[in-house]
Amino acid sequence: MTPARAHDICALLTCPLYLPLERLVASPYGALFLPEARARSTSALAAKFATAFLEGCGLPSESPLTVVTDVGGGGALAKIMKVRAVMKEKRTEWSAVGELPVEIPLPLPYRFHSIFACPVSKEQSSAQNPPMLLPCGHVIARESLQRLARGTPTLKCPYCPVVSHMSACVRVHF
Numbered sequence: 001m002t003p004a005r006a007h008d009i010c011a012l013l014t015c016p017l018y019l020p021l022e023r024l025v026a027s028p029y030g031a032l033f034l035p036e037a038r039a040r041s042t043s044a045l046a047a048k049f050a051t052a053f054l055e056g057c058g059l060p061s062e063s064p065l066t067v068v069t070d071v072g073g074g075g076a077l078a079k080i081m082k083v084r085a086v087m088k089e090k091r092t093e094w095s096a097v098g099e100l101p102v103e104i105p106l107p108l109p110y111r112f113h114s115i116f117a118c119p120v121s122k123e124q125s126s127a128q129n130p131p132m133l134l135p136c137g138h139v140i141a142r143e144s145l146q147r148l149a150r151g152t153p154t155l156k157c158p159y160c161p162v163v164s165h166m167s168a169c170v171r172v173h174f
């Protein structure tokens with residue numbers, strides 16, 4: 001318990017001595033019970049409960065619409081439109097479905113990968129076939145890793161010339 005929290009807890013434990021509320025508001029603990037302070041703490045608490053509940057359900061704390069408008073309005077949409085215009089001018093098109101031809105940096109809270117698709121097998125990862133990090137830094141699915149190793153304890157990364165030991169590969173949790 002931090003000293004700040006200890007002070008809060010002591011104040012909350014002691015303040016009922018001044019009940020009823022009319023007397024409590026006039027007591028040294030009165031600031032805790034002013035309508036503005038109560039509204040502030042209630043809304044902060046409600047937001048904390050909502051975040052914890054959504055996290056427990058495995059849902060994002062922000063609505064998908066909020067994320068889309070924040071990311072799009074934060075410059076991503078403008079960059080995509082610019083890239084599209086440049087590519088149209090040069091008469092080229094990006095062919096990779098679901099991928100952008102340029103890196104678009106996102107604000108930290110929006111950097112998440114809820115889905116991992118193995119770049120080798122193109123299959124979506126699962127609990128049985130999780131993403132595995134190779135010592136070189138590349139990530140592929142466990143089944144692809146085993147297929148590349150062909151029963152040997154080592155494998156060559158499909159993206160760079162590094163040969164790694166199977167035991168050095170670690171599971172990645174998203």
Ligand SMILES: [Zn+2]
Nearest residue numbers: 136138157160
């Ligand atoms: Zn590699």
